[in-house]
Amino acid sequence: MQKKQPHDNGGSRIEISRRTFLHNTLLTGGAVAGAGLFQTFTTMNVAHAAAGSFSFAWVSDTHLYPKTLNTRFIEKAGRAFKEIEEMGSSFDFMIFGGDLAQKGDPVELQLGVDMLAEITSVKKHFIPGEHDWYLDMGEAWNRHFGESPWMFDHKGVRIIGLNTVGFAPDYWTAKGMSPKERMGHMEALDGSQAGPWSGLGREQMQWLSTALSDWPKNEPVIIFSHTPLYEVYPGWNFWVRDWRQVHEVLAPYGNVTNIHGHVHQPLYHETDNARFIGQLATSWPWPYPPTGVPALTRPMIRVDPGDIFDGVGWGTFDVTDAGVENEYKMWRKEVFAVAQHDSGTGDNGNQILTPRIADRDWTGN
Amino acid sequence: MKGMSKRYLLAAGCAVCVGLGVFGAVQESAAHKDPHDAATLKAFQDLFMEQVILGDRLFHGDPEAQQEMGVNLSKTGMACAMCHPISSDIHPHEFPKFQEQMSEFATLRDMVNWCIEKPNEGEVIDVNSEAMKALEAYMYWSNKGSVLDPGRH
Numbered sequence A: 001m002q003k004k005q006p007h008d009n010g011g012s013r014i015e016i017s018r019r020t021f022l023h024n025t026l027l028t029g030g031a032v033a034g035a036g037l038f039q040t041f042t043t044m045n046v047a048h049a050a051a052g053s054f055s056f057a058w059v060s061d062t063h064l065y066p067k068t069l070n071t072r073f074i075e076k077a078g079r080a081f082k083e084i085e086e087m088g089s090s091f092d093f094m095i096f097g098g099d100l101a102q103k104g105d106p107v108e109l110q111l112g113v114d115m116l117a118e119i120t121s122v123k124k125h126f127i128p129g130e131h132d133w134y135l136d137m138g139e140a141w142n143r144h145f146g147e148s149p150w151m152f153d154h155k156g157v158r159i160i161g162l163n164t165v166g167f168a169p170d171y172w173t174a175k176g177m178s179p180k181e182r183m184g185h186m187e188a189l190d191g192s193q194a195g196p197w198s199g200l201g202r203e204q205m206q207w208l209s210t211a212l213s214d215w216p217k218n219e220p221v222i223i224f225s226h227t228p229l230y231e232v233y234p235g236w237n238f239w240v241r242d243w244r245q246v247h248e249v250l251a252p253y254g255n256v257t258n259i260h261g262h263v264h265q266p267l268y269h270e271t272d273n274a275r276f277i278g279q280l281a282t283s284w285p286w287p288y289p290p291t292g293v294p295a296l297t298r299p300m301i302r303v304d305p306g307d308i309f310d311g312v313g314w315g316t317f318d319v320t321d322a323g324v325e326n327e328y329k330m331w332r333k334e335v336f337a338v339a340q341h342d343s344g345t346g347d348n349g350n351q352i353l354t355p356r357i358a359d360r361d362w363t364g365n
Numbered sequence B: 001m002k003g004m005s006k007r008y009l010l011a012a013g014c015a016v017c018v019g020l021g022v023f024g025a026v027q028e029s030a031a032h033k034d035p036h037d038a039a040t041l042k043a044f045q046d047l048f049m050e051q052v053i054l055g056d057r058l059f060h061g062d063p064e065a066q067q068e069m070g071v072n073l074s075k076t077g078m079a080c081a082m083c084h085p086i087s088s089d090i091h092p093h094e095f096p097k098f099q100e101q102m103s104e105f106a107t108l109r110d111m112v113n114w115c116i117e118k119p120n121e122g123e124v125i126d127v128n129s130e131a132m133k134a135l136e137a138y139m140y141w142s143n144k145g146s147v148l149d150p151g152r153h
């Protein structure tokens, strides 16, 4: 039987609905240089920061598998690393934001170490993701990339890197999970067993408070974390469970920017004194969660699941007197959806979802 | 596991058919000639949830579940749930519809096979297979309460 096809509309509908949207119309004013000229650079102006000018790159969520299993995530991470290496002289530093590996496997982490070693043109800083941590509780990660949290000052900005993945309430001991099982339950974003694993924990909260205590209240602070420092969707740990305390610690500081990974999608949120910017993965995009996407988020366009380079990429940040500008380096022309039916959130409004069931009663083998 | 499900169904079916002696010859195809009691409904529900749980395991790439069902849904280490946590962004209630990736009018089962073949690089399964039914059970169960809207893109 002849397959039914919709009428060919000459592609004009697609032209109209996929034009790049500029997020800064929602936010503080300021020119978005270049965005009109280079459609692939999708830019948003996110904050006023009285600081010396500098730029940095963010790359995260590479989720490397061993080469023997699949090379597509390796290809995409390699593409991002190569682009950063080529642009290295325009960045003061880069951040690797976690989820380098998929199963925390030593082979995967070593592959990541080797690939990151190819970036020599720019200074690198690292924070871990949950996929890097729960096989050996961060031992290999810390050995390769150093411990976190950390802080340094750069051209008038206090810069902090947090570890929001390494302090999960113990979900494994009582159930006698092996390290592999512990990692397996962590690996599934929608798993039921690992619980609210994302958080700073009491000690790191104290550390953050101390790290900021000598910093002038009106000077800019940039905080890197794998997971967002506010509540988006707890079921997928798109949060830190102790975000209310984090906000209390940050409250006295008037100019805070949190840049985070883990969500594999553009997210944007603001409070009185802070803004929170979600970054792309290089590996694959998560769908937007069914609830909790902040109103200020301009959702990314639905991606083509047949194109492994769609819906993924890395990010750049330019810090100037005028503000902090973020570009999503996504490997397609359109980053943000214009029409609701093209958007990852707008399209998902008609779903009613139930958390998974098969792992709920896991009691060990 | 498969065999057990079938026996379960048969037992439930027979409970319903008790007293239909005169229609004994068509007993297996007769349904709902007597009111369902609680035990029968529970048997139906248990059978359904057994399929949901199996589908959930397949959907999340469980190697044992795949082995049990004799399927290989992925050769890349990727699982359905990696792009569709809690079955989100599947919209089973919108099928059948034109599916751009395939350039054809497709059912949910067609789409499942596309995902197995393309992103997962696994081996496509028979659209009427036990594994497909289990996957379908899980996806519909996860999206329970979503309003039926066939054809929506």
Ligand SMILES: [Fe+2]
Pocket: A061, A063, A098, A099, A129, A262, A263, A264, A281
């Ligand atoms: Fe990730």
Ligand SMILES: [Fe+2]
Pocket: A099, A129, A130, A131, A226, A261, A262, A263
């Ligand atoms: Fe993560």
